[in-house]
Amino acid sequence: MNETSTSSSVSPSAEEYLLTLFRKEVGNEQIGTSKLAELFDVKAPSVTGMLRRLHKRGWVTYKRYRPPELTDLGRSIATKLIRRHRLLETYLVSHLEFDPDEVHDEVEILEHAVSDTLIDRIDEKLGHPAFDPHGEPIPDENGHSPNMNLITLSTVAEESSAVFSRMDNRDLGMKKHLTSLGLQPGTNLTRMSSGQADQLLVKAGERLLKMPEKIAQLIWVWPDTY
Amino acid sequence: MNETSTSSSVSPSAEEYLLTLFRKEVGNEQIGTSKLAELFDVKAPSVTGMLRRLHKRGWVTYKRYRPPELTDLGRSIATKLIRRHRLLETYLVSHLEFDPDEVHDEVEILEHAVSDTLIDRIDEKLGHPAFDPHGEPIPDENGHSPNMNLITLSTVAEESSAVFSRMDNRDLGMKKHLTSLGLQPGTNLTRMSSGQADQLLVKAGERLLKMPEKIAQLIWVWPDTY
DNA sequence: TATTATTATTAGGATATCCTAACTTTTTGG
DNA sequence: CCAAAAAGTTAGGATATCCTAATAATAATA
Known part of the structure; x- marks a missing residue:
């Protein structure tokens, strides 16, 4: 078993922080302790604590008073989470009549609870889709996103x-x-x-x-x- | 929102203990600290601690050295969990080609993460089934099981x-x-x-x-x- | 640049879960 | 019915999360 296969063994919050950090990095956006605190509806010290723990896990590089930086490991784990997230959204929308604009919250919890097996099943059922209901690319098992030259x-x-x-x-x-x-x-x-x-x-x-x-x-x- | 609607707000383990206690009660089986410890692959003191917490939540009645007893509240929450569990098993088997004998572990984690909305969707998709793939009755939204005169x-x-x-x-x-x-x-x-x-x-x-x-x-x- | 305002961190606590080691109660069986 | 064996509990720690209050570092501005 590799570090990321059993997501249930890892705390949901930590994964959510990682995901947020990843999304901000992709979007070239800055994000600090207080913004994160606001996003997660948590007080600032909790964020500091989390960043320390993420650092300890090797998902980010963190120095006090500096913004956190993702490590390669962090990025790779985040990519897998993105894959789970988008596959789940796609599935809920296409097979369980969820509204594309309302799936997010459900998926945010689910993505930390489903097994790799279930994700693979869903991926098959959907025919290995390359894009989610929002048109966002779904990374494959190796973390590669469809090359978009749109x-x-x-x-x-x-x-x-x-x-x-x-x-x-x-x-x-x-x-x-x-x-x-x-x-x-x-x-x-x-x-x-x-x-x-x-x-x-x-x-x-x-x-x-x-x-x-x-x-x-x-x-x-x-x-x-x- | 009632006490049990947002299962994600409650610790998975506590719910699993409750479920086990409920199943044992239904089956008229005795279960004590060490049996529970074995079942959950945990040491005995962890069970004692959990029983105290379940007591504090009003799910069971607990006195040291005595076997725990479910309260009405505990039974009602357990029934809802059973419903989730059996609907999820039914769904995974019928819509995602899971083997009936292998769904359990997946569902054990999922049942604490899915929303009531998702459960309702699944229930609809399945056409409000009365029995799960193992032939066990699925309680309805009010906790009533199909009357079985077997x-x-x-x-x-x-x-x-x-x-x-x-x-x-x-x-x-x-x-x-x-x-x-x-x-x-x-x-x-x-x-x-x-x-x-x-x-x-x-x-x-x-x-x-x-x-x-x-x-x-x-x-x-x-x-x-x- | 010095002072203020903003942002972030430490210190010290709470809860849920789990652990080991030591102790107590209940059960069992001669 | 009493002494082992079995079962269960307490004490004291660990980790992950979260909190409040107090403190420190950085950024912004006059």
Whole structure:
């Protein structure tokens, strides 16, 4: 058993802190003791204590009064947690009718309780998805994320194909609309030639859709590049 | 929010102890400190400590050197936990291809982490099942178990029908054997008349089986009583 | 740059869980 | 019915989390 296989052996809080630190690092955001305290609804000294413990576990480098830095180990563990998190979200949304915007809290607790076996089962059931319901990439078992060289659908050349990756997930209405048309992360799209300037002709699976240029600019795809 | 709605706010171990105590009570079995210690792979003093805490929470009545007694509150909480447990087992088996004999450990951890909402979703997905994969009854939201008036298959009258409910689940070999013959919780059985004394003739679904009296005594069925 | 304001840490406690070692009560059996 | 054996408890520690109050370091500003 490697250090990260049995997540139930590790305290949930510690993993949550790690995850937060990781997300902030990815987003190039600064985060200190008091911000963390606020996020976790905890008092500052608790954060200091946690940072010490994370340091002791080798997940972060920590020196008093300095912001914590993730170690490679920390990053690798966080990546596995991200994978669990996104797979669980995907599963709850697609198999248990959870609302994409409401799964987070449930998953935050679950991700520390499910076994690797269950995660693998879910991954299989879902067909090894590369993106979660929010369009975020799901790292594979080795921690590699799908290489994202995303472009908007509007920049795809006519007669070219691409894979739907993500859409602006701030506009729920549009999201639902697109989903109802069969446009979801993973859907294969082909842009057909169309006479009109501000209107695209897109083949999504079997369907042929007309789509305003404006919307195509909000849809990010993974280009088929051979 | 009632005392038991947010199980994540309560320590998993305490709930596990409660569950064990409840199961023993139901089975009319005695259980003391050292047996508990063995079950939880923990030393005796830890059990004493836990019993004190369970007492303080009002889940059990405890006096030193005496076996613990469940309180009504304890029983009611345990019943909810049993519901979670059995629904989760049922779900993992029917929707995620877990082996009925291997779900237990997974569920033991999960049952303390899932929200009531998720449990309700699962319950719906499963169509409000009354029995789990082991044939054990699943209490409803109010803690009521399906009324079970079980009798053994050997006491079913000839030419009468009954529904397979449960079998002695201590004998794994027999269980697998019966399962392979199509005998599972839920299967409809009809006892046919047979000339032999120590041998029953049983129709299970489409199949006609010969079954030693001995085995029929270990199979519990829900009689068809109109 | 010196002083104030902000941010972060220590000190000292609480709870839940677990442990070892030493002790007590209950049970059992001659 | 009394002495071992078995079962259970207390005492004293450990770790992970969290807290409050007091203190220290860094950052910001006049």
